[in-house]
Amino acid sequence: MDAVFVNHTNHPSAHWAKEELQAARSFGEVMDIGFPAIPSTAEEADxxxxxxxxxxxxxxxxxxxxxxxxxxxxxxxxxxxxLKRNICVLAACSERIVEEHVEADGSTRRISQFRFTRFRRYGCL
Incomplete structure (x- = not known):
């Protein structure tokens, strides 16, 4: 079996920027496993x-x-x-770019864009 990079988030890899896909593919074939919906009422044990x-x-x-x-x-x-199973876990790092527009009524509208920069490891080398 070829190496696999598991994407366990709410962001399908089909929508990623080419830079993020390229970084993920350096680990292996990208496989999406959807992130579960966690109810606010869920107990810690659950x-x-x-x-x-x-x-x-x-x-x-x-x-x-x-x-x-x-x-x-x-x-x-x-x-x-x-990590207990010696599986490397990553977080995606991005730059947040914000545009602010002051509307005619005085309200402010913000548009946020997140630009992938790298993956950061959780305690694995």
Missing amino acids: IWQLARDNARHIAELSPAAVLCQGEFTYTYALVTEL
Whole structure:
């Protein structure tokens, strides 16, 4: 099996900029595994169980790296579980470019653009 880069976010790789795709492909073939919807009512134990279940599923793919970003407590739990399995976990780093427009009524409209710059590792070398 060829090397795999798992994208575990709410952002399908089909919509990524070429720079991000190129950086991901340096680890292997990009595979999207959608980030779960985490209800605000979920208990911590439920989040950890979901993270353990997803970590097992992701580990079966023997990924070279996993990009994991989303709801904070689940992300923390999944990163912890994947690192226990010696799987490299990444976060995407980007520059935030903001345009501000003052409207005729005095309100301010902001347009944010995020430009990928690199992946940063969570405790893996």
